[in-house]
Amino acid sequence: MTGEIIQTKAKEFLQKMYGDSNSKFNFSIGWLERFKARHEIKSYRRFGESDSVVMETIEDALPQIRAKLENFDWEDIYNMDETDLFYRL
Template identity: 50%
Template sequence: MASHLKGVTKTTMTDEIRRELCKHNKDNPSLTQKKLQEWVHSNYGLQVSQATISNTVKRSLEYLLLPPERGDVKRHKPAKFPDLEKSLYEWILQYQEHVNMTNELIIEKAKKFMKDMYPVDAPDFTFSIGWLGKFKARYGIKNFRRFRESGSIEMEGMEDKLKSIMKVDQFYNGAPFAKRSY
């Protein structure tokens, strides 16, 4: 896609590139924006406008403080309900080891939080799959697939249960987990 700037193709830098640009600018404060453009081009192969460099340098503190796991984000769109999302994220952290977190469960919990947090004038908001993907990206949530019944296993007292299994095995076979012939 061509830019309105002559000879500059539209590109978008990731936050990681922006962070590196801000570090480079901080380490070399005498560099001009033109030199910073050349540095981005030589290190990342991106042609960016002087305005992009200017806006990035202006927001240096913000980019330098971003957590590293957010480095692949290109555009930022703030959440419509940040308090709701923060509560939902805390709920996920608290229950992720006890409950098999599915997309449907997270969406249902978000709807419940919406009703609880905005009881009088609850906004008409659709918790779509698109919203869920962006929510997960904002909070760095990754999907982990649990196989079969692993999500329903109670880990409390597992060591005692394993010891009792080993005692039964020793009783029948004389040695822990001996090979059995059937």
């Protein structure tokens, strides 16, 4: 969610709640920063491999993965990523 989306939604809520009487209210960058601080909203930049993931592809593949995992007992399933695999390198 971007700051622009938050500002747009705030304008929409203001319009719905008060109509055109507060149409001059400005949702500035300063307002946005104070809003985020007040509600403890933090932003994170995704980088590396996490940015290259296509969520739709994962969601489509999950049923197939779950079907394959049903052939194994839980104690035989080991979850490992690259960090765990190569931690001594």
